[in-house]
Amino acid sequence: MLFNSLEFLCIFLPVTLTAIGVAARFHSRLLILSIVCLASAVFYGIYSVWHxxxxxxxxxxxxxxxxxxERSARYALTIGVVLNLAVLVVFKYTGFALRQIFAANVAIPFWAISFPLAISFYTFHQISFLVDVWRKRARRPDLLTYATYVLLFPQLIAGPIVRYSEVAFQLGRQVPVFVRARFFRIGFILLVLGLGKKVLIADALGPDVDAAFANAFNLSTVRAWQAAIGFGFQIYFDFSGYTDMAIGMALMMGLRLPRNFNAPYRAATVSEFWRRWHMTLSRFLRDYLFKSLGGSRRGLARNLVNLMIVMLLGGLWHGPNWTFVVWGGLHGVYLVAHRLWSKFSPLSLPIPIAWLLTYLCVTLAWVFFRAPNFEIARGVLGRMIIPTDGPSSDTAAIMIGIAAALTWLAPQARALAVQHHHSRVVAFLIGAIASASVLTMISTGHADAFIYFAF
Incomplete structure (x- = not known):
């Protein structure tokens, strides 16, 4: 059941919100958390009871x-972190490892063919919980509260990666304040804006991007650039759309989740890009991996090595494919280069040039993220670099133009929702986006999965 499916939007979500609203009238924390936890379990169980x-x-x-x-037993923390990572590695990377060691046609164990949905995200949630309890930044709650935190359906599948300390107070209130009118309005606006990003922009960009990567060695230079730039916009609108919907639904339930995107393509450095893109993942890697490796406290050389390790592992976290590792490695190289430039160069690039260079570097790296293998990546990059005549796609050009205008000229969804949730103009806009999205969903007859559902 996808967020952008009619079954979810017209049945599951309204029923769940209604049940939470009714339960809130009884001022029973136990009842509300039980409903949220049960609904989240049903949402996830629809995909697989075994998972x-x-x-x-x-x-x-x-x-x-x-x-x-909580009793400061280091062995328990070690066991917990190791077991969580072991489950992630066994289910997500066994098939990948066997193929590298033996052969491409090696028999893969049945339990490694399709790894559990959202395992990358809920593993990070639970590791962060154990570490924060160890660091005394969070207290161990009752089992129902903890289960609700992990299972919470808005963020379960693809984030944001939420620390327990960020929702502990909200889930632990003795007198629940779920379902506030202001939160509900803002959340509904975010839900619709996120749906529009996914259905009207990301899904419209997808077919041209897929067609280009499927025909990598026969592209013109213009078409290859359309594919790379188009995918950059596709994944941004797809993932930020999911995040808007997740944060919006949580707000409609009375819960505030952390921000995950802040206009990343407006960044003038790659360091700034990672402070704006998938912000909760960047924060997790910084606080639980980079700092654990020594961070920047042990000299410049160690700092640069730590950056590369973090980005390589961050790339591998996205999926069992070497192309993800290369994507992470490229961003590691970018970050190292920026750190060295900032430390030793007396020059400062003009903002427009710095922005363009950053955008080009990010776009080139997206080719490896999107390509299923190095051969396809080489084909697309080769056509991008070596001038080649041939046709382009008018549809791709139009959609890229629309996506670019929204990315660099339109206000951010969060700002629009928070600042203008009483506006009649915004109400009309939201109605139009909701109508267009639903009509598109009905006309296509199916819902395309979010890109990050695969991670």
Whole structure:
């Protein structure tokens, strides 16, 4: 069941919100959390009951270990982190490792053919919880509260990566304040804007991008650039659209989740890009990996090595494919180059040039992220670099133009929702976007999965 499906929007979400609203009238924290937890379990269980059983087992195990971690038992923290990572590695990377060691046609164990949905995200959630309990930044809650935190359906599948300390107070209130009118309005606006980003922009860009990458060695230079730039916009509108919907739905339930995007393509350096793109992942990698490796406290050389390690592992986290590792490695090289330039160069690039250079570097790296293998990536990059005549796509050009205008000229969804949720103009705009999105969903007859659902 996808966020951009009619079944979710017209049945699951209204029923869940209605149940939460009714339960809120009884001022029962237990009842509200039980409804949210049960609804989230049903949402995830629709994909796979077996994967739900695995997730519930991991929730119970981490909650039990947290009791010892809270008593400052380092062994419990070590066991918890190792077990979480082991489950992630076994289910997500076993097939990849066997193919590298033996052969492409090696028999893959059945449990490694299709790894559990959202395992990358809920693994990070639970590791951050154990570490924060160890660092005394969070206290171990009751099992229902912890299960609700991990299972919470708006953020379960693809984030934002939420620290328990960020929602502990909200979930732990003795007198719940779920379903506030102001939150509901803002959340509904974000939900519709996110849906529009996904259905009207990202999904419209997808077919041309897919066609180009499927025909990588027969592209013109213009068409190859359309494919790379188009995918950059596709993944931005797809993932930020998901995030807007997730944060919006959480607000409609009365919960505030952290921001995950802040106009990343307006960044003038790659460092700034990562402060604006998938912000909760960047923060997780910084606080739980980069700093654990020593951060920038042990000299410049160690700092640069740590940056490369973090970005390589961040790339691998996205999926069991070497192209993701190269994508992460490229961003590591960019970050290292920026750090060295900032430290040793007396020159400062003009903002327009710095922005253009950053955007070009990010766009080139997206080719590896999108390509299923190095051969396809080489084909697209080769056509981008070596001038080649041939046709372009008018549809891609139009959609890229629309996406670019929205990216660099339109206000951010969050600002629009927070500042103008009483505006009649915004109400009309939201109605138009909702209508266009629903009509598009009905006309296509299917819902395209969010890109980050694969991670």
């Amino acid at each position: 739900l059983a695995l997730l519930c087992g991991m929730i119970a195990l981490n909650w039990i270990l947290a009791a010892e971690v």
